[in-house]
Amino acid sequence: MSEVSNAVETQNGNSKEILAIPSKFDTIQKDASYQNISTDVLVDSNVFDVTKHYIHSLADINGKYEQFFVYGDGAKTRTVSLVHFGENLCGHLGIVHGGCISTVCDELFGWTMVTGHVGFTAYLNVNFRKPLPTQTSALIFTELDRREGRKVFMKSRVEDDEGNLFTEATAFEKAFGEDGVINVEKHFIHSLRNIGGKYETFVVYGHNDKQSTTSFVYFGNSLCGHEGIVHGGCISTVCDELFGWTMIMDKAGFTANLNVNFRKPLKASTLAVITTELEKIEGRKVYLKSKVQDTEGNTYTEATSLFILPRPSQ
Numbered sequence: 001m002s003e004v005s006n007a008v009e010t011q012n013g014n015s016k017e018i019l020a021i022p023s024k025f026d027t028i029q030k031d032a033s034y035q036n037i038s039t040d041v042l043v044d045s046n047v048f049d050v051t052k053h054y055i056h057s058l059a060d061i062n063g064k065y066e067q068f069f070v071y072g073d074g075a076k077t078r079t080v081s082l083v084h085f086g087e088n089l090c091g092h093l094g095i096v097h098g099g100c101i102s103t104v105c106d107e108l109f110g111w112t113m114v115t116g117h118v119g120f121t122a123y124l125n126v127n128f129r130k131p132l133p134t135q136t137s138a139l140i141f142t143e144l145d146r147r148e149g150r151k152v153f154m155k156s157r158v159e160d161d162e163g164n165l166f167t168e169a170t171a172f173e174k175a176f177g178e179d180g181v182i183n184v185e186k187h188f189i190h191s192l193r194n195i196g197g198k199y200e201t202f203v204v205y206g207h208n209d210k211q212s213t214t215s216f217v218y219f220g221n222s223l224c225g226h227e228g229i230v231h232g233g234c235i236s237t238v239c240d241e242l243f244g245w246t247m248i249m250d251k252a253g254f255t256a257n258l259n260v261n262f263r264k265p266l267k268a269s270t271l272a273v274i275t276t277e278l279e280k281i282e283g284r285k286v287y288l289k290s291k292v293q294d295t296e297g298n299t300y301t302e303a304t305s306l307f308i309l310p311r312p313s314q
């Protein structure tokens, strides 16, 4: 990502658009207590390979799921999927990015719903029990848990062929009807197969206190779930990623839990201002929180996360 001086560039197809620069962005650019860490973050090359790292790979090579097969049961309450994430979707070297796992869980909750109703994810909670190696063929089971009015509660688990558990997720979606507004040509998971899913702008400012970041992310039309609305999984991925950046300014860790509340649909055309903040550290446990807002200060998503630092011997 090139240094942004007086405008935010977004790539739409082959043409570049310039968005008016928000005053908050301007302020942070000029604030000496922040530095642009978009291309200059301290990277331990034993842990991260930026040529393979998810967000960066999206900038240079397209991130893709290598296999994605979904089976829905006749009762329309479950799905079983085979997902091979492959090398492009890692965060830590050789380990699938927590955001990509969250995206697929969110997606498959949507598919579980789509067999009956269509809805928006309101809440997503993901527990990463074990690192998922990028070359694993993951089996993902989703299940309708219960329904309370328009709220549809679901759960999922990610396993390998031997039944080892890697991730567990729960969510609820708000159903809004029988008919969907999904355009597969623009939909994230499908677009990853046909056109490259890309963040069009991704600029990160790290605060000198090494405990907070402010980022400007323009998701654009390739990262939608519902047409024109950014996929909840992509928002979760960016939150997870930026929690990682907040951490990496000081120390690297693994996401153990990611908890995302989607307060309002985020339009693909909105420039998102994402702030992360380290809340507290208790031994190896690091608690972080983030907000996704627009330049007017309207809140779209709030997320919290628990990162676990390596054991002292590791």
Ligand SMILES: CCCCCCCCCCCCCC(=O)SCCNC(=O)CCNC(=O)[C@H](O)C(C)(C)COP(=O)(O)OP(=O)(O)OC[C@H]1O[C@@H](n2cnc3c(N)ncnc32)[C@H](O)[C@@H]1OP(=O)(O)O
Binding pocket: 038, 039, 040, 041, 043, 048, 050, 053, 056, 091, 092, 095, 096, 097, 098, 099, 127, 128, 129, 130, 131, 132, 240, 241, 243, 244, 245, 248, 253, 254, 255, 256, 257, 283, 284, 285, 306, 308, 311
């Ligand atoms: C320019 C270039 C830029 C490059 C930028 C790079 C930035 C990259 C950014 C990338 C960012 C991407 C980031 C990613 O996506 S990382 C990828 C996704 N995450 C994973 O793969 C992690 C999988 N899980 C594990 O490996 C282990 O479970 C971990 C390591 C997390 C803990 O296993 P470990 O054996 O080490 O520890 P422990 O089990 O003794 O637990 C320790 C404590 O923690 C508590 N606990 C544990 N889990 C949970 C839970 N779910 N909720 C609540 N609490 C939990 C537990 O009760 C205990 O508490 P206490 O009893 O001590 O009180």
